[in-house]
Amino acid sequence: MCWNTYMRWRLPLVCLLWEVAMIVLFGVFVRFDPEADAHWKEEQRQKNLTSDIENDFYFRYPSFQDVHVMIFVGFGFLMTFLQRYGFGAVGFNFLLAAFGIQWALLMQGWFHSFENGKILIGVENLINADFCVGSVCIAFGAILGKTSPVQLLILTLFQVTLFAVNEYILISLLHVKDAGGSMTIHTFGAYFGLTVTRILYRPNLEQSKDKQGSVYHSDLFAMIGTLYLWMYWPSFNSAVSNHGDAQHRAAINTYCSLASCVLTTVAFSSLLQKKGKLDMVHIQNATLAGGVAVGTGAEMMLTPYGSLIVGFLCGIVSTVGFVYLMVSAAQRNSSLLPLRERK
Amino acid sequence: MCWNTYMRWRLPLVCLLWEVAMIVLFGVFVRFDPEADAHWKEEQRQKNLTSDIENDFYFRYPSFQDVHVMIFVGFGFLMTFLQRYGFGAVGFNFLLAAFGIQWALLMQGWFHSFENGKILIGVENLINADFCVGSVCIAFGAILGKTSPVQLLILTLFQVTLFAVNEYILISLLHVKDAGGSMTIHTFGAYFGLTVTRILYRPNLEQSKDKQGSVYHSDLFAMIGTLYLWMYWPSFNSAVSNHGDAQHRAAINTYCSLASCVLTTVAFSSLLQKKGKLDMVHIQNATLAGGVAVGTGAEMMLTPYGSLIVGFLCGIVSTVGFVYLMVSAAQRNSSLLPLRERK
Amino acid sequence: MCWNTYMRWRLPLVCLLWEVAMIVLFGVFVRFDPEADAHWKEEQRQKNLTSDIENDFYFRYPSFQDVHVMIFVGFGFLMTFLQRYGFGAVGFNFLLAAFGIQWALLMQGWFHSFENGKILIGVENLINADFCVGSVCIAFGAILGKTSPVQLLILTLFQVTLFAVNEYILISLLHVKDAGGSMTIHTFGAYFGLTVTRILYRPNLEQSKDKQGSVYHSDLFAMIGTLYLWMYWPSFNSAVSNHGDAQHRAAINTYCSLASCVLTTVAFSSLLQKKGKLDMVHIQNATLAGGVAVGTGAEMMLTPYGSLIVGFLCGIVSTVGFVYLMVSAAQRNSSLLPLRERK
Structure with a gap:
């Protein structure tokens, strides 16, 4: 009974407390980038920009939206081919990604955009946060159906943190060039996922294999995911x-x-x-x-x-x-x- | 027999006559905005614009396409979770929206873009017409499966008209600031829909509840609608x-x-x-x-x-x-x- | 036995050999357009462009991505209403289009962008290649379920070649104006498809009609295809x-x-x-x-x-x-x- 009550309160509590933490940390640290700030007109004059169209927004926003679709529809639906986990795949992917982008804005901000005690966020930060969550989605593929939403949220917290540290070491310390994030995003995501799977592996899990049936329409949904990832990858690699x-x-x-x-x-x-x-x-x-x-x-x-x-x-x-x-x-x-x- | 003949002719007649009316009204009132007109080069020189990229098209077109997807795919598929009404939801949504955007271009044009007896339309007008139709789609959610296509077309005519009047009062007379249209679009759409539902409410409608079954794949389709609305909302709020x-x-x-x-x-x-x-x-x-x-x-x-x-x-x-x-x-x-x- | 072995090796061989041919031809002929080249800064100074945003990429990339979605999701899912061919439709469409765009870049390049022995490709060439493949997808609709992947690849090779010749005659020799490609893309694609169907027509094919059943969800998938084609058509017609x-x-x-x-x-x-x-x-x-x-x-x-x-x-x-x-x-x-x- 106690255990059940605890279980029942766990997901709501984690969601609410973490979101409150996000609000506090955003309140202390996060402000608009000059390009998104109401004082941009002055900035624009100093930089000798002749037109509003030279705001970074117009260089990157279409690519940002394509990347956004890749993360939420692409990775979400790629996993729907498992009939039983279809809902879980799309819904949990949604929950993780929504939390992950907030935590990534903070972690990446502390490492890369920290000036005078503030993180200044613009459209490029949003794209980088989406990239970081992309790495979580890749790892998520390996542990689908083996973990509860709370476990997935905790893994997201860890992975985003490690991602930002790894990215800081590669890009800022070792000065590695990694435009499309093959190293920081994909390789990191895949190995994190495989490591977690190995830790969580229990032989009797094999018995649950019958939950993993596939059906015709599920595959068509998965094709939606595949196609969106394929079509928008040029945006992914050129976004930043x-x-x-x-x-x-x-x-x-x-x-x-x-x-x-x-x-x-x-x-x-x-x-x-x-x-x-x-x-x-x-x-x-x-x-x-x-x-x-x-x-x-x-x-x-x-x-x-x-x-x-x-x-x-x-x-x-x-x-x-x-x-x-x-x-x-x-x-x-x-x-x-x-x-x-x-x- | 007469009634059947009448019924059969009703939808084609309404569609054809209304479309002819649109053509006549567009012929009398609607012309291209200077930004979309072949004389733009002169306009550009007068405004001291240095490049073609400063055409409003490049500021707004990517957001316009995102809003377009929200209206037709987002709201269309949000309603597909009802197995029986899946087709109706997507198809009727399509019909209404196609008529609604034309009527909205006229109504909003008369109130907001009327100069020298002409409505000058550019990409911003297309976005506003989509916004107006978004309000119709919201109302549509409340009356789905209770009305015929002709009734839905008549409701669209009314709602778009009232929408434009409401918007004129709020924005032009009361000078309310409503960038993302929370008041003009969403609140108006929801209350319009609820009012219509209350008027159409008949106790025996309860008996038709079994038509409202839901199935697994329908929910996945509805998630497509949800995700597209969620992902593209930043475009919706920043489009104009x-x-x-x-x-x-x-x-x-x-x-x-x-x-x-x-x-x-x-x-x-x-x-x-x-x-x-x-x-x-x-x-x-x-x-x-x-x-x-x-x-x-x-x-x-x-x-x-x-x-x-x-x-x-x-x-x-x-x-x-x-x-x-x-x-x-x-x-x-x-x-x-x-x-x-x-x- | 020999025949079976031959059949089994046919598709892999065609795919690999043709891709090797593409690599060789690209190696000999294809280079970046100045707008996509690392020397663009000089070019920019010569043309008196004041800002990076005047790169053709920013004029056309959002439209390019919309056209890309039309080709792969739009035409792909338009054909999914046939339960039995759903997979084939989406998957084969994917294979053809991936080969078709490479061959189209070469064919269209030789006819339209050939300078000093090199084809210089930029975002406009990618759009034109997608257009050409669009014409293949239209023809594909008429012969779906009657041909193997290898036959479809051969037809793609022929059609893209004829497309480029037809386009060269219409646009470069006859100086026809065809912005949205109604003549070069749609009419050509439709007649090519119908001609091929007529050649392949065998009376006993009628007996396979029962393979062409339709189911509820397939129609919803087909509506996804329809809606994306409908929504993004303004991008299609304005892209170049x-x-x-x-x-x-x-x-x-x-x-x-x-x-x-x-x-x-x-x-x-x-x-x-x-x-x-x-x-x-x-x-x-x-x-x-x-x-x-x-x-x-x-x-x-x-x-x-x-x-x-x-x-x-x-x-x-x-x-x-x-x-x-x-x-x-x-x-x-x-x-x-x-x-x-x-x-």
Whole structure:
């Protein structure tokens, strides 16, 4: 009885207390960036900007909205192919991301935008917070259906904190160039998720496998997630690049790499299947590899054919890796497994 | 027999005659705004604009498309959780909105953009027309499944007209500041819908409740609607703000309020349910409350923590209100009710 | 046995060899446009551009992303109403489009952007490649479920090639003005598809009709496709228009035509059905006719009422045409037919 009451109060309490903490910390630390402040007109005069359109908002807002869709619809629906966890996937993803972006604004702010005791936030900070939450969503894929909302919230708190520290070490201390966040976002997210899965792994979890059935329409929902991630990846990789030609170049490089990746994924998926049929899970995952792999170098003069080569190799590595590494403990637990048993 | 013939001809006749009326009225009154006119180059020289990018189109078009998605996909799919009315919801929403935006362009034009006997339309007018139709979609939620397409078209005609008059009184006569349209759009839409529901209410309608079943995939479709409304709300609140820092600020304030609202909604939804389970309907509706509530003040120097507080309170008020006011006549009829009986 | 081995290797081989060919051709011919090149700063000084925001990227990227969504989600999901081909529709559409955009960048580049032995690609080329693939997706609608992935890839190769030649003749030799690509994209795509269908037509294909069943949720997925095509059509028609007022005008004209088209489609769809009920297939197809028809003239001073008239007529012609021409061989094969037999 006591335990039940505790359980019942736990989620509301965590949500409310953490949100109150956010409000207090935002009240103490967070203010508008000069570009979003009512005093911008003065700033604009000092910088000799001739027009309102030179506000950073117009350089980045369309990309920000694309990234936002990737985080909430893309990663949310990518996981809906499991009938039983469809709701959980979309709903929990929503809860985590909403908390995660607030905590990421603070953590990233302390490390990167801290001036005179204040964090000044603008559209670029919002994009970076979304990036950080993207890394949580990637890890989330590995532990789906094994954890309660409260556990997921606690993991989000830890992961966002570690993400910001890791990003600070890589970018600010080691001066690594990582435009599309391949290292800070994707690699970090994947390893965090696999580590957590390994810690949480219990042999009898195997018995719950039957919860992981897949149905026809769930796969179509998952395709919505895949397509939005694929289509908007050029925005993801170019969102925080330098203004002008760098953003332009990052978008083109990502576009080329993604297109090339689809063809080699289909080729190897078809090759490695017994009956030569395509496996939708390969397509869903490997096609995205092209976007991730080109992330770090997207802003550089990679040239269009260089990007095609990156995508070409990624589609192969990702599909072959997926098929042959499936026996590892991490992937035995992964929610992606049972889909292969689909009729 | 006569009645049947009449019924059969009614929808085509209303559609065709009203569209002819639109064409005649557009022919008499509507012309391009100077920013969309072939003579813009001269205008540009007079205003000392140095570049084509300073055309209002580039300030507002990305936000316009986001608002467009909110109206047609967001509100359309929000209602699809009712299996029986899924098609009707999306299809009728489409018909109403397509008629509504044309009539709104005229009504709002007469009140706000009427110069020398002509209404000059540009991208800002398109956004305002979408806003007006958004108010119709909100009202539509309350009367779904109780009215025919012709009745819905007539209601749209009335509501758009009243909307424009109400907006004229609030904005032009009383000089109220209402950037995100919390008053003109959401409050007006909700009360209009509830009034219509009360008028149309018949006790025996209760018996048709079994038509309102919900199924698993319908809820996922409804989540698509919810997520698009949630993600694009920053565009909604900043779409017609002043150029530069005001648009930037409105987007950040809305983003903060929405994020905060999700946490308190989950907390109170979990608290008020008998078994501590989350109710998807609360999440679908209350998370949006944060966007609506911050609408009026989004453009102001609300500061990020101010927005978090607004979202915090909204999530609580909206969820508690939804749970305790469900017995009222309006909500007993509301299509949102039966979902709580979901397994 | 040999045949089976050959069959199994065919798809992987085609995908890999063609992708290698793309990489070689890109390596020889394709470089970045000056606007996306690291030397843009010099270029910018020569052209007297005052700000980074005048990079073509900021004029066109939001429209590009909308067009991208139309091609992959819009056309992909438009075809999902056939339960059996749902996966195939979305997945094959993805494969074709990913190959098609690479080949289109080359073909269109050789004809239109070839300077000093190099094709210089920027965001406008990406949009044009998406347009070209749009024409493939339109043809694809007519042959869905009758061809293997390899056949579809070969058809894509042919169609993109013919598309580029046809475009070169119309635009560069005959100097035809075709802003929204009504002639080059839609008419060409439709006739190519119908011709291929006629060639592939075998009487016993009729027996496979039972594969073309439709289910409730499939129609909702198809509505997602329809709505995205409808909503983003203003971006489609304005994406490669001249900077400034021309893009602004093209978007407004398309918006008006699309709104008007919905009403006449609903009117005639309701009129021509025996029971006065709406046919979702009419709505799905005819509402888009308004966007296609206004394509060629979207950039011109068509005026808002002119666009309404175009949409008005299109909705009628498209719906009446669909109903009365259904007996033609082309449409008897068309995948759209069986939906009319829906309960």
